[in-house]
Amino acid sequence: MDTRSPDSTAYARWFRASTPYIGKHRGKTFVVMLGGDAIEHANLVNIIHDLALLSVLGVRVVLVHGARPQIDRALAARNLTSKYEGHRRITDAPAMEVVEATVAVVRSTIEGWFSTGIPNTPLHKARVLVVSGNLVTAKPLGVIDGVDHEHTGRARRVDAKSIAELLDSGALVLISPLAHSPSGQAFNLNAEELAADVAVSLKADKLIVLDRSGRLGNQTMTGADQAFSELTPRDVEALLSETELNPVTRMRLTELLRTVRAGVDRAHLVSYADDGALLEELFTAAGSGTQVSEQEFRHIRPAGIDDVAGIAELIRPIEVEGALVKRPRERLEQEIDRFLVAELDGIIIGCCAVYPYAADNMAELACLATHPAYRDSHATDRSLGDRLLHKAESQVRGAGIGTLFALTTQAREWFLERGFNDADITDLPKSQQQIYNHQRGSHIVLKRLTNPHD
Template structure:
């Protein structure tokens, strides 16, 4: 047997052949991808934009759901207004709501600009992306919990999945900000991770991908968690309720998604270049995969 290293050309041929089943399987499937708003500030965010474009060019229907926490906090700091949280959720008063609206608009426009610039000097140069957004999310206030009035902090009431599907069928990448609207015209600040989860469930998405701020490491041995079933993920959260919210909240969202019909949820560290491609088109993958059923 020849165990000599593959040449760069042969390695490429092998990789491309190995990825072809995934390319075929994902065509015309819907992926919902979440990332925090602060990701847009990073200098290497254009790598993810290139990968979004590549996924779209392969016929994958993309819905991007972004957070706005960091931008909102920056706006509140400029106004010298404190940011209030309780149980990891923002208490959205009138001033905070104004900052939420400004942050949502700013982040969405930044993303649209990046997706609309033609990706010059990139592997996807010349590929034109169509981008769509809209009032797809109807929301309601979460109200008073444990004596705390959360103000304009809300939760999802319904998702207009038909409108989103229509945009996707027209080859648009759909962008959804973490705000929702009531039938009476009120605006509510939503948890972006929970919103992405509800969107994936409403669309019966093939995959929910949560681009996290750190990898998921086991709190006891420090090793990265690569795969979990729904049952083991539930046990993990019950056993380690005090782990970092950057691990706990995405894992919690993955559990809810799997319980609601999403077969696979990927938790991938957005700081790593090419994580989307590694996670989707290689056998070993990357990050943490939570599956609704055992393999």
């Protein structure tokens, strides 16, 4: 008798699914931007614990923090007025004194949170060494469009070598939005710009910006009530053209775009309000936020022998449900050259196989399977199943074959919605007619590939 609770079973499945990501992220450099709004949120303690967990798992973490709302309050308490030019604060001498004091308090608070380890876990005694210092050299912004920004500046140089050495030692590096020029003058820096500059200088693997929005959506991009787990830089530019975007989120999205354009592979916008959102974004196929990358996120390619285990793991639950015919591992190995796979972060999240019957001018699409997180078309601009089908159709056309067919027990409507038509056993290649499983009773669907162009 299985006495495990549903929560235990779900946890076990999640942990199994996350395991490949643990190895993939180990040794990688992630720059995380934690704004002043996130620092004030009730979920901060969970975020700090999750960042500590990343460090324990071998991720090289650089944390850039902000302090905008804290500075606003401190200025108001002294009856000083905050002046802004765009998203930048104009920092005069009296304001700079407040900025220096406030940033110091915020930095100390963050260091204190990391000193607690990871409570209520076996890692509660784990020591996360947090190191900060003069790792960024500043320069003044000067006069822009006739406005003197006074003590507001930006990064002149990031000491990437020293940061890398600190990360090599196992430390978590903490960088504040305050830096000095070579002459010793202090400058107030924009935390979002600073995080992007640090990520680019370090050639980081990821920039992660924590924002209230988390996963972005925009009704004007690809359909009503659409949520976007993945965006290309071109998509981001389109999103930024929308005036309804929250100003703070707009600023952060702009820096994500700049970072990716400058060569950082992946940039993420993740919610600071949702407990576990950071871990979900990094350790699950579906993620929780919005990822920006120049690369094709779900790269579809011909399968190789090293993909057999990933394909077997993907299709196993679908075989158990009866939606796919069970394929022994030996058969997968023998027929691996017939498969296409969709890959995300090194994980197989989709597959299909194409079997040509050239003498009949036909090909079979078989074993079309996707990870559950990518089966719903509302999750992306086009579902993963659509992309696999499109790739398979292109392959069939490239071989000069004009008809694609499939046998399905549970996905007939899905195929009909994509241009397939119901067919009969007599429409199949003769060799397939002879081995058709009447007991299984699969629907036969067929599509004429009349367009020769991809």
